[in-house]
Amino acid sequence: METLEGLATTFTDAGHRLPVLVECDTGMGRCGVQSADEAVALARQIDRTGGLAFGGLMTYPAAGKAAEAEAWLADAKQALAASGLACERISSGGTPDMWRSSDTSVVTEYRPGTYIYLDRYQVAKGVG
Numbered sequence: 001m002e003t004l005e006g007l008a009t010t011f012t013d014a015g016h017r018l019p020v021l022v023e024c025d026t027g028m029g030r031c032g033v034q035s036a037d038e039a040v041a042l043a044r045q046i047d048r049t050g051g052l053a054f055g056g057l058m059t060y061p062a063a064g065k066a067a068e069a070e071a072w073l074a075d076a077k078q079a080l081a082a083s084g085l086a087c088e089r090i091s092s093g094g095t096p097d098m099w100r101s102s103d104t105s106v107v108t109e110y111r112p113g114t115y116i117y118l119d120r121y122q123v124a125k126g127v128g
């Protein structure tokens with residue numbers, strides 16, 4: 001909510017609305033809303049803010065928890081649809097699980113970071 005207040009002071013043109021994604025904590029325990037209900041509440045608040053538009057969901061799943069993240073996001077997408085909010089973009093990421101990213105049905109984009117290096121961390125995870 002605090003972030004929205006800041007964005008709202010800069011993005012005020014309802015004709016050029018800034019798409020804003022709702023970050024979801026799908027198991028990493030780092031940041032993001034904790035439930036589908038919270039995602040809906042924040043998405044609604046984004047859509048009510050003049051220069052902003054609800055752009056979808058994003059997450060950074062815990063390594064090895066891609067399936068749990070998928071289920072979390074699918075529930076949230078359904079809850080958003082039930083509230084009349086289309087969720088066209090669902091962004092996920094994380095190199096260790098990117099090999100399984102084509103198995104997902106709701107994720108629309110993937111953000112691999114250290115993939116380009118396949119460094120010792122990825123070797124330790126068994127993917128490098």
Ligand SMILES: Cc1ncc(COP(=O)(O)O)c(C=O)c1O
Nearest residue numbers: 060093094095111112113114115
């Ligand atoms: C929000 C977010 N997305 C994507 C990534 C990329 O993760 P990886 O380096 O495992 O590909 C990170 C890495 O910390 C991240 O914090």
